[in-house]
Amino acid sequence: MQSKDLLQLAEQFGSPLYVYDAEKIQSQYNRLSKAFSKVNKLRINYAVKALSNIAILQLLKEMGSGLDTVSIQEVLLGLHAGYEPEKIFYTPNGVSLEEIEEVTAMGVQINIDNLSILEQFGTKYPSVPVCIRINPHVMAGGNANISVGHIDSKFGISVHQLPHLVRIVENTKMNIVGIHMHTGSDILDIEVFLYAAEILFDAAKNFKNLEFLDFGSGFKVPYKKDDIETDIEELGKKLSKRFNAFCVEYGKELTLIFEPGKFLVSEAGFFLAKVNVVKQTTSTVFAGIDSGFNHLIRPMFYGSQHHIENISHPKGKERFYSVVGYICETDTFANNRRISEIKEGDILCFRNAGAYCFSMASNYNSRYKPAEVLWINGEGLLIRTRETFEDLLKNQIPLPVTIATV
Numbered sequence: 567m568q569s570k571d572l573l574q575l576a577e578q579f580g581s582p583l584y585v586y587d588a589e590k591i592q593s594q595y596n597r598l599s600k601a602f603s604k605v606n607k608l609r610i611n612y613a614v615k616a617l618s619n620i621a622i623l624q625l626l627k628e629m630g631s632g633l634d635t636v637s638i639q640e641v642l643l644g645l646h647a648g649y650e651p652e653k654i655f656y657t658p659n660g661v662s663l664e665e666i667e668e669v670t671a672m673g674v675q676i677n678i679d680n681l682s683i684l685e686q687f688g689t690k691y692p693s694v695p696v697c698i699r700i701n702p703h704v705m706a707g708g709n710a711n712i713s714v715g716h717i718d719s720k721f722g723i724s725v726h727q728l729p730h731l732v733r734i735v736e737n738t739k740m741n742i743v744g745i746h747m748h749t750g751s752d753i754l755d756i757e758v759f760l761y762a763a764e765i766l767f768d769a770a771k772n773f774k775n776l777e778f779l780d781f782g783s784g785f786k787v788p789y790k791k792d793d794i795e796t797d798i799e800e801l802g803k804k805l806s807k808r809f810n811a812f813c814v815e816y817g818k819e820l821t822l823i824f825e826p827g828k829f830l831v832s833e834a835g836f837f838l839a840k841v842n843v844v845k846q847t848t849s850t851v852f853a854g855i856d857s858g859f860n861h862l863i864r865p866m867f868y869g870s871q872h873h874i875e876n877i878s879h880p881k882g883k884e885r886f887y888s889v890v891g892y893i894c895e896t897d898t899f900a901n902n903r904r905i906s907e908i909k910e911g912d913i914l915c916f917r918n919a920g921a922y923c924f925s926m927a928s929n930y931n932s933r934y935k936p937a938e939v940l941w942i943n944g945e946g947l948l949i950r951t952r953e954t955f956e957d958l959l960k961n962q963i964p965l966p967v968t969i970a971t972v
């Protein structure tokens with residue numbers, strides 16, 4: 567996508583605006599498939615949480631993707647987008663047995679990540695095929711909030727608890743068809759994946775009826791020009807070879823599953839916001855935009871660095887800016903960032919705005935959530951309208967007149 571297209575979309579649909587480039591999503595999907603082309607049975611389950619607009623789900627469905635979901639609502643979105651239940655994988659954490667039962671009844675593959683639910687579920691439904699989420703205790707991931715494999719993590723069943731796990735499976739005679747792990751996001755070093763894979767292979771040997779191994783996700787994507795990223799091609803080469811060898815050892819051709827979010831949609835996303843005010847203080851120059859952490863929380867939440875460009879005046883002299891939002895608290899997108907000279911009314915473009923951006927947006931400060939546009943075949947398709955005052959009021963119930971007037 568080019569800056570001129572983005573500017574035109576900001577003009578047409580207003581700001582702030584999320585734009586997603588369909589071609590980039592498709593090329594990332596193809597890149598991952600190609601990297602693992604030596605594995606006969608490969609399945610890519612897109613992690614819905616990253617960006618859950620149903621048009622994006624439909625786009626990925628067309629490519630042959632399955633879905634990775636973490637809540638019953640994400641399952642419902644997937645079904646609504648036209649996915650067969652068998653193409654949906656459900657990996658909840660800390661949800662009730664009732665929710666898991668409801669999802670099971672929909673025909674979706676469930677993944678259980680604690681011994682308590684495993685025992686209850688296995689006792690009640692011994693014949694339902696179940697996947698188990700293992701925590702391999704591999705410390706990986708960009709920062710503590712997105713690293714989920716460590717010893718204090720709430721995710722998965724500790725690999726050290728395997729003897730207890732196996733006992734539950736034997737006692738209930740439940741049907742374990744898959745083993746899963748996901749150690750975190752933004753993992754750069756492919757050795758981490760390969761090391762964790764060995765732990766998964768070892769764990770897998772305890773179960774005789776496996777159909778698949780799910781290696782989760784966590785691939786690091788580049789955030790700016792020349793940034794480092796997970797070497798997918800190298801990982802594909804090494805892990806495929808090891809996976810195929812494991813299948814021979816196991817005596818059955820298993821399916822290899824990945825569930826990428828960021829890898830598929832992060833770089834495809836652009837967040838466009840207009841500069842309301844340029845404010846010079848004694849220490850800095852603020853560029854205040856018509857948005858805030860209510861629309862894009864990652865910089866405040868994770869300290870993530872989204873590259874920012876002034877697409878209205880890309881060739882101007884570069885100056886240092888602190889880019890801030892309009893929320894009533896510290897609301898900083900970037901500090902001391904070199905950006906070409908900003909004038910009020912300019913459109914700033916935030917890169918890597920596809921994953922965990924709109925999906926984490928809120929109505930804080932009673933602001934409307936932005937519109938979303940899919941850039942496909944050279945045109946911008948509106949895939950979500952900007953919210954209105956009616957959306958803010960929806961579900962709210964005013965006090966009855968008798969009470970309100972007392």
Ligand SMILES: Cc1ncc(COP(=O)(O)O)c(C=O)c1O
Nearest residue numbers: 613748751783784825826827828
């Ligand atoms: C279980 C699980 N699978 C997949 C993902 C997707 O990870 P990523 O966006 O890094 O690809 C996540 C992210 O939190 C996850 O928790």
